[in-house]
Amino acid sequence: MIRHLVLFKLDEGVSRDEPRVVAGHEAFAALDGVIPELKSWQCGWNITVRDIAYDYAIVCDVEDRDALQRYIAHPDHQAAAGRWREFATWVVADLES
Template sequence: MIRHIVLVKFQTGVSEETIEDLFQELRRIRDQVPGILDIVSGRSESPEKIERGYMHGFVVDFENWDALERYQTHPDHKALGAKLVANAVGGIDGILVLDIPVPA
């Protein structure tokens, strides 16, 4: 399994409602791309308070690297990615992405 972790530092003017709409758009992609196992998204509630402005994020679990590639090249993912970049502080600089293999 591949765990795709995305943290977003949204611009101050972006409302929680807009962010939730973006996350709902993300969840709709699940039905479009084979190999997506789960999607979780939301706002940090960490008691440690060390998010450094990355207050929102999501995790997508994929069956394998091929499923992640299908997701990355899917037009709905590209459209959502452009919206995330447009709403992040500094564009792409306001987004962190990690892809971690998870042993079975």
């Protein structure tokens, strides 16, 4: 099993209530139940207010490395991630258990 973690930081001056950011969240939320490789899916806004905190997170589980690659390449994932490129940066970690 692999847990895929992505933490997003909104660009300077971008707020979470902007229409493009709301649409970005909705695009990720819509992936739940759509991509067969996803064993679990969670996304949402960070509730911690700290200078070092990221703004938004995705946490999901997939079966193995092949499933992770299929998820990453899935057109719906690519479309959702593409929205975030306009207004955020992110870091990724994949933990194998």
